Amino acid sequence: MSSDLPPLRSPLDLERVLEFEFVRATENAALNAIHWLGRGEKELADAAACNAIYGVFDILDIRGEVIIGEGIKDDSPGILVGEHLGTWKPGSPRFDIALDPIDGTTNIAKGTPNSISVIAAAQKPDGAPTAMMNIPSFYSHKLAYGPAVKRALKEKGDRNFLDMPLKEVIEFIADALGKKVRDVVVVTMDRPRHAQIVKEVRDCGAALRMITDGDIAAAVAPSLPESGVDMYVGMGGSPEAVLAAAALKCLGGDMDVRMWFHNEEHRAEVAASTSEEEMNRTYRSDDLIIGESALFCATGISDSPLLPGVKIIGHRIETHSILMRSRSGTIRHIHASHDLDRKVVPLRE
Numbered sequence: 554m555s556s557d558l559p560p561l562r563s564p565l566d567l568e569r570v571l572e573f574e575f576v577r578a579t580e581n582a583a584l585n586a587i588h589w590l591g592r593g594e595k596e597l598a599d600a601a602a603c604n605a606i607y608g609v610f611d612i613l614d615i616r617g618e619v620i621i622g623e624g625i626k627d628d629s630p631g632i633l634v635g636e637h638l639g640t641w642k643p644g645s646p647r648f649d650i651a652l653d654p655i656d657g658t659t660n661i662a663k664g665t666p667n668s669i670s671v672i673a674a675a676q677k678p679d680g681a682p683t684a685m686m687n688i689p690s691f692y693s694h695k696l697a698y699g700p701a702v703k704r705a706l707k708e709k710g711d712r713n714f715l716d717m718p719l720k721e722v723i724e725f726i727a728d729a730l731g732k733k734v735r736d737v738v739v740v741t742m743d744r745p746r747h748a749q750i751v752k753e754v755r756d757c758g759a760a761l762r763m764i765t766d767g768d769i770a771a772a773v774a775p776s777l778p779e780s781g782v783d784m785y786v787g788m789g790g791s792p793e794a795v796l797a798a799a800a801l802k803c804l805g806g807d808m809d810v811r812m813w814f815h816n817e818e819h820r821a822e823v824a825a826s827t828s829e830e831e832m833n834r835t836y837r838s839d840d841l842i843i844g845e846s847a848l849f850c851a852t853g854i855s856d857s858p859l860l861p862g863v864k865i866i867g868h869r870i871e872t873h874s875i876l877m878r879s880r881s882g883t884i885r886h887i888h889a890s891h892d893l894d895r896k897v898v899p900l901r902e
Contacts, residue, residue, distance in 0.1 A: 567646045568676045568880065572848050574613050575672050576876045576887060579852040581605040581898045582654050582670035583872055584891065586854055587863040591664025598661045602654035602670055603631050607638075608899030615639035617674070620685040621651030621792040634687065648674045649685040651796050657767030661854055667767040669860060671851040673799030675842055685799075686841045688791035689823050690812035690832075695794050697772040697785040697801065697808035698726060705729035706807075713835050714809045719753040719786070726784055727759075734758050740771045740858070741787040746815075750786055770851070770859035772797035776806030780858045788813045798841040800849040803877030803884065810836040847879035868893045 582602035589598035610617065617638035622631065631654060632638075638650060650672065655661055657668030675684035696714045705725070706712060714722045727734045735758045741747050743763040754761045762782070764771055768789040774782035785808075794810045801807055812832050814820035823832060852874040853860030864871040874887040 568846060568848065568878070571613070571615060571646070572850070572876060572878055574609065575674060575848055576850040576852070576874050578606045578609040579670040579672055579850050580872050580874055580889060580891075581609055583852040583854045583863050584870060584896070584898050585900070586655055586661060586670070587865070587870070590661055590855060590863075593662050595655075595658035595662035599631055599655050599658050604900045605898055606632065606652065606654055606670075606672075607901035610638040611640075611901060612899065613639050614642050614645045615648055616641045616645050617648045617650045619652065620649045620683060620687050621653075621673075621795045647677050647679060649677060649683055650674045651685055651792065651799065653769065653793065653796060655854065656769045656793060656796075657855070657857075659766045664855070665765060666855050666862070667764050667770060667857040668854040668862070669767065669770055669851045669857055670854060671769055671796055671849075673796045673842075673850075674848045675799070675844060676846040677844070682843075684843050684846060685795060686836070686843065688794060688810070688812060688836070688841075689827055690791050690814060691819060692788050692813045692815055693791040693794045694788050694811045694813040695768070695772060695786065695797075695808055696722065697775055697797065698806060699775040699778075699783070700805035702726050702729045702775075702784075703805065703807045715811050715835055719750065720757040722786075723754070723757055723759050723784070730783060732783070736760065737783045738762060738781055740764060740774065740782050740785045742766065742768055742771070742789060744787070747787055767857060769793045769797050769800075770857040772808060773800045773804070773806075774858040776801055776804035777859070782858055788815075794836075795841050796849075798836075798838040799847045799879075800851075800877060802838045802842050802847045803849050803879045803882070805882075807838050810841065842879075845880055847877075849875075849877045851875055870896075 585605035586602040622634040652672045660668040677684040774780035853862045855862040861873040876885040
């Protein structure tokens, strides 16, 4: 598929021009959702973020199809799989889009750290199959790591981390990073289902950091040197795995992902339309984001390992965003100051 995309420096490579519109959407989502921070209304916060994202795309000349959308796990209202974003004018560029208007809705409701607005996209030629994979299970077992670990895997023979004891994985990562095991920082979500992960990390002596929600930022963190995180592991949302995979493709890191089932009823539901081989398959970023095109952008709402949160200072709001593009390898950190007396956040309303 990649050979059909415009050359990297071609004027037809509209991905270069449009990437800033995607980050404008996450900025506006953060600006519209910040007023719900700590108010105990996660659904209203999510709706505010969705409304702001719709507002940007409603005036953007693209043909975007939502491959990974809101409301998959918890039936919350939002931007759903299959929706069309953009004006869909004939001849406008096509994009597969994955988004989470707020990753960490519980956190924003409680006023705690680790909530971001995030969008990933992949450009595709007319007539091409999807550029993103939608994992059919609600949850996946995920283990994310940075570029140095990915290089070590390639040099030492590819290994499937999900099939290895966690102690061996941590030792491998420590060796790849030139660290002692005790200095390896592992992040997981604070969930009862992760009790064995917590025990194994502590038993081997690695440093453990637990988060309450928002595993996209946590999965991306090992690929950002300044984050202080070396590995993310846990069973979290499958849509979030695809969003994180887009970022890791841009950053040069990777993750091992496999479907995980929280009950037998859901396993049977997925098995009705998915082969046993696929259900047991381990995916990497290139399997989830297909081809060379990938955009990833996120804006902090409350502070996270990935980004500082929104700061309201008098009549101004400061936002921090990250924008990545795999074809060029460019990573932009965007610190914006918004004048509340002049700023207009476009809304679908």
